[in-house]
Amino acid sequence: GAVVSQHPSRVICKSGTSVKIECRSLDFQATTMFWYRQFPKQSLMLMATSNEGSKATYEQGVEKDKFLINHASLTLSTLTVTSAHPEDSSFYICSAQRGSSYNEQFFGPGTRLTVL
Amino acid sequence: TQLLEQSPQFLSIQEGENLTVYCNSSSVFSSLQWYRQEPGEGPVLLVTVVTGGEVKKLKRLTFQFGDARKDSSLHITAAQTGDTGLYLCAGATGRRALTFGSGTRLQVQP
Numbered sequence: 001g002a003v004v005s006q007h008p009s010r011v012i013c014k015s016g017t018s019v020k021i022e023c024r025s026l027d028f029q030a031t032t033m034f035w036y037r038q039f040p041k042q043s044l045m046l047m048a049t050s051n052e053g054s055k056a057t058y059e060q061g062v063e064k065d066k067f068l069i070n071h072a073s074l075t076l077s078t079l080t081v082t083s084a085h086p087e088d089s090s091f092y093i094c095s096a097q098r099g100s101s102y103n104e105q106f107f108g109p110g111t112r113l114t115v116l
Numbered sequence: 117t118q119l120l121e122q123s124p125q126f127l128s129i130q131e132g133e134n135l136t137v138y139c140n141s142s143s144v145f146s147s148l149q150w151y152r153q154e155p156g157e158g159p160v161l162l163v164t165v166v167t168g169g170e171v172k173k174l175k176r177l178t179f180q181f182g183d184a185r186k187d188s189s190l191h192i193t194a195a196q197t198g199d200t201g202l203y204l205c206a207g208a209t210g211r212r213a214l215t216f217g218s219g220t221r222l223q224v225q226p
Contacts, residue, residue: 003156006158006207007197019223034214041202042219043204043216043217043218044159044204044216045217046213046214046216049213091156093158093159095158104164105149105161105214106161107151107158107159107160107161109157109158110156110157110158112156
Protein backbone atom coordinates (compact mmCIF):
# COMPACT_ATOMS: atom_id res chain seq x y z
CA GLY A 1 0.00 0.00 0.00
CA ALA A 2 0.84 3.72 0.05
CA VAL A 3 1.46 4.26 -3.65
CA VAL A 4 1.68 7.74 -5.11
CA SER A 5 1.71 8.37 -8.83
CA GLN A 6 2.66 11.41 -10.85
CA HIS A 7 1.74 12.29 -14.40
CA PRO A 8 3.41 13.03 -16.68
CA SER A 9 6.79 11.56 -15.79
CA ARG A 10 8.52 13.76 -18.31
CA VAL A 11 7.43 16.85 -20.21
CA ILE A 12 9.15 19.16 -22.66
CA CYS A 13 7.45 22.43 -23.52
CA LYS A 14 8.10 25.73 -25.17
CA SER A 15 8.75 28.86 -23.16
CA GLY A 16 5.53 30.68 -22.31
CA THR A 17 3.28 27.63 -22.14
CA SER A 18 1.66 26.25 -19.00
CA VAL A 19 2.22 22.74 -17.75
CA LYS A 20 0.02 20.77 -15.37
CA ILE A 21 1.43 17.97 -13.22
CA GLU A 22 -0.88 15.56 -11.41
CA CYS A 23 -0.18 13.79 -8.14
CA ARG A 24 -2.44 10.95 -7.05
CA SER A 25 -2.52 8.76 -3.97
CA LEU A 26 -3.67 5.45 -5.38
CA ASP A 27 -4.61 3.41 -2.33
CA PHE A 28 -5.12 5.88 0.48
CA GLN A 29 -6.69 9.25 1.10
CA ALA A 30 -4.37 12.17 1.61
CA THR A 31 -5.65 15.30 3.27
CA THR A 32 -2.25 16.85 2.81
CA MET A 33 0.09 16.70 -0.16
CA PHE A 34 3.40 18.43 -0.64
CA TRP A 35 5.18 19.69 -3.72
CA TYR A 36 8.96 19.74 -3.91
CA ARG A 37 11.49 20.88 -6.44
CA GLN A 38 14.85 19.25 -6.82
CA PHE A 39 17.84 20.58 -8.73
CA PRO A 40 20.51 18.17 -10.01
CA LYS A 41 22.51 16.51 -7.25
CA GLN A 42 20.70 18.49 -4.57
CA SER A 43 18.20 17.72 -1.87
CA LEU A 44 14.47 18.37 -2.03
CA MET A 45 13.19 21.91 -1.63
CA LEU A 46 9.65 22.25 -0.31
CA MET A 47 7.58 24.54 -2.51
CA ALA A 48 4.13 24.32 -0.97
CA THR A 49 1.81 22.37 1.26
CA SER A 50 -1.51 21.47 -0.31
CA ASN A 51 -4.56 20.76 1.84
CA GLU A 52 -7.72 19.29 0.40
CA GLY A 53 -10.42 21.88 -0.01
CA SER A 54 -8.33 24.88 0.98
CA LYS A 55 -5.66 27.15 -0.42
CA ALA A 56 -2.12 25.90 -0.56
CA THR A 57 0.53 27.27 1.77
CA TYR A 58 3.59 28.40 -0.15
CA GLU A 59 7.14 28.52 1.15
CA GLN A 60 8.98 31.79 1.19
CA GLY A 61 10.28 32.73 -2.24
CA VAL A 62 7.84 30.55 -4.17
CA GLU A 63 5.49 32.55 -6.39
CA LYS A 64 1.94 31.35 -5.88
CA ASP A 65 0.80 32.91 -9.16
CA LYS A 66 3.55 31.08 -10.98
CA PHE A 67 2.98 27.71 -9.38
CA LEU A 68 -0.75 27.12 -9.06
CA ILE A 69 -1.76 24.29 -6.77
CA ASN A 70 -5.20 22.71 -6.61
CA HIS A 71 -6.08 19.93 -4.18
CA ALA A 72 -9.57 19.12 -5.40
CA SER A 73 -10.00 15.72 -3.77
CA LEU A 74 -8.46 13.48 -1.14
CA THR A 75 -6.53 11.62 -3.80
CA LEU A 76 -5.51 14.30 -6.28
CA SER A 77 -3.39 17.43 -6.20
CA THR A 78 -2.22 19.32 -9.27
CA LEU A 79 0.65 21.72 -9.81
CA THR A 80 0.42 24.05 -12.79
CA VAL A 81 3.55 25.87 -13.85
CA THR A 82 2.20 28.94 -15.60
CA SER A 83 4.04 30.69 -18.42
CA ALA A 84 6.99 28.38 -18.00
CA HIS A 85 10.51 29.63 -18.68
CA PRO A 86 13.80 27.74 -19.00
CA GLU A 87 14.68 28.53 -15.37
CA ASP A 88 11.60 26.54 -14.33
CA SER A 89 13.18 23.40 -15.74
CA SER A 90 13.60 21.02 -12.84
CA PHE A 91 12.53 17.76 -11.25
CA TYR A 92 9.20 18.20 -9.46
CA ILE A 93 8.20 15.67 -6.82
CA CYS A 94 4.99 15.38 -4.85
CA SER A 95 4.34 13.51 -1.64
CA ALA A 96 1.13 12.51 0.06
CA GLN A 97 0.65 12.27 3.77
CA ARG A 98 -1.21 9.26 5.06
CA GLY A 99 -3.05 9.95 8.28
CA SER A 100 -2.56 12.90 10.56
CA SER A 101 1.12 12.38 11.26
CA TYR A 102 3.91 13.98 9.31
CA ASN A 103 5.73 10.74 9.88
CA GLU A 104 4.08 9.06 6.97
CA GLN A 105 4.79 10.77 3.69
CA PHE A 106 5.00 8.80 0.51
CA PHE A 107 6.59 10.20 -2.59
CA GLY A 108 5.65 10.10 -6.21
CA PRO A 109 8.19 9.14 -8.88
CA GLY A 110 8.71 12.75 -9.95
CA THR A 111 8.18 14.77 -13.12
CA ARG A 112 11.08 16.04 -15.19
CA LEU A 113 10.14 19.38 -16.73
CA THR A 114 12.26 20.83 -19.51
CA VAL A 115 11.35 24.25 -20.84
CA LEU A 116 12.94 25.14 -24.16
CA THR B 117 14.70 27.84 10.52
CA GLN B 118 15.38 24.18 11.06
CA LEU B 119 18.43 22.79 9.31
CA LEU B 120 19.58 19.24 8.89
CA GLU B 121 23.19 18.84 7.91
CA GLN B 122 24.30 15.58 6.39
CA SER B 123 27.85 14.36 6.15
CA PRO B 124 29.61 13.41 4.11
CA GLN B 125 28.05 15.05 1.07
CA PHE B 126 29.60 12.52 -1.26
CA LEU B 127 31.09 9.10 -0.64
CA SER B 128 32.68 6.72 -3.10
CA ILE B 129 33.65 3.30 -1.75
CA GLN B 130 34.41 -0.20 -2.93
CA GLU B 131 31.92 -3.01 -2.68
CA GLY B 132 32.21 -4.79 0.66
CA GLU B 133 33.27 -1.73 2.65
CA ASN B 134 31.33 -0.28 5.57
CA LEU B 135 30.18 3.31 5.82
CA THR B 136 28.31 5.70 8.10
CA VAL B 137 26.26 8.72 7.11
CA TYR B 138 25.43 11.36 9.69
CA CYS B 139 22.47 13.69 10.00
CA ASN B 140 22.80 16.51 12.53
CA SER B 141 20.67 19.39 13.70
CA SER B 142 20.41 21.84 16.54
CA SER B 143 16.65 21.26 16.57
CA VAL B 144 14.72 18.49 18.27
CA PHE B 145 12.54 16.34 16.04
CA SER B 146 9.57 14.20 17.01
CA SER B 147 10.71 11.66 14.45
CA LEU B 148 13.30 11.26 11.78
CA GLN B 149 13.11 9.42 8.50
CA TRP B 150 15.69 8.12 6.07
CA TYR B 151 15.05 7.91 2.35
CA ARG B 152 17.01 6.62 -0.62
CA GLN B 153 16.57 8.18 -4.01
CA GLU B 154 17.84 6.92 -7.34
CA PRO B 155 18.33 9.21 -10.34
CA GLY B 156 15.08 10.23 -12.01
CA GLU B 157 12.92 8.71 -9.30
CA GLY B 158 11.21 9.85 -6.13
CA PRO B 159 12.63 9.15 -2.66
CA VAL B 160 11.73 5.81 -1.10
CA LEU B 161 11.22 5.63 2.64
CA LEU B 162 13.68 3.30 4.35
CA VAL B 163 12.87 3.78 8.01
CA THR B 164 11.26 6.06 10.60
CA VAL B 165 12.77 6.43 14.07
CA VAL B 166 10.74 8.10 16.80
CA THR B 167 12.32 7.36 20.18
CA GLY B 168 15.56 8.91 21.42
CA GLY B 169 18.30 6.28 21.36
CA GLU B 170 16.29 4.01 19.10
CA VAL B 171 18.16 1.63 16.82
CA LYS B 172 16.53 -0.02 13.83
CA LYS B 173 18.01 -2.56 11.47
CA LEU B 174 17.01 -3.19 7.90
CA LYS B 175 19.16 -6.05 6.60
CA ARG B 176 22.64 -4.48 6.22
CA LEU B 177 21.44 -1.00 7.20
CA THR B 178 21.44 0.17 10.82
CA PHE B 179 19.71 3.40 11.77
CA GLN B 180 20.14 5.20 15.08
CA PHE B 181 18.28 8.16 16.52
CA GLY B 182 20.25 10.27 18.96
CA ASP B 183 19.25 10.33 22.62
CA ALA B 184 18.27 14.01 22.35
CA ARG B 185 16.42 13.42 19.04
CA LYS B 186 18.60 15.98 17.27
CA ASP B 187 20.74 13.67 15.20
CA SER B 188 20.75 10.32 13.48
CA SER B 189 23.11 8.00 11.70
CA LEU B 190 22.87 5.39 9.00
CA HIS B 191 25.44 2.62 8.91
CA ILE B 192 25.75 0.27 5.96
CA THR B 193 27.67 -2.96 6.39
CA ALA B 194 29.34 -4.63 3.42
CA ALA B 195 28.06 -2.16 0.86
CA GLN B 196 26.81 -3.44 -2.47
CA THR B 197 26.54 -1.68 -5.82
CA GLY B 198 22.77 -1.68 -5.36
CA ASP B 199 23.21 0.65 -2.38
CA THR B 200 24.29 3.42 -4.74
CA GLY B 201 22.02 6.44 -4.52
CA LEU B 202 21.19 9.68 -2.75
CA TYR B 203 20.44 9.20 0.94
CA LEU B 204 18.24 11.81 2.57
CA CYS B 205 17.31 12.26 6.18
CA ALA B 206 14.17 14.21 7.05
CA GLY B 207 12.93 15.42 10.40
CA ALA B 208 9.35 15.88 11.50
CA THR B 209 8.22 18.38 14.13
CA GLY B 210 4.64 18.59 15.20
CA ARG B 211 2.42 19.67 12.38
CA ARG B 212 5.13 21.22 10.26
CA ALA B 213 6.25 19.77 6.99
CA LEU B 214 9.30 17.55 6.89
CA THR B 215 12.69 19.22 6.93
CA PHE B 216 15.04 17.48 4.55
CA GLY B 217 18.75 17.12 5.02
CA SER B 218 21.28 18.23 2.46
CA GLY B 219 21.74 14.68 1.18
CA THR B 220 24.60 12.21 0.89
CA ARG B 221 25.43 10.83 -2.50
CA LEU B 222 26.81 7.30 -2.20
CA GLN B 223 28.58 5.52 -5.01
CA VAL B 224 29.58 1.90 -4.51
CA GLN B 225 32.15 0.69 -6.99
CA PRO B 226 32.23 -2.99 -8.02
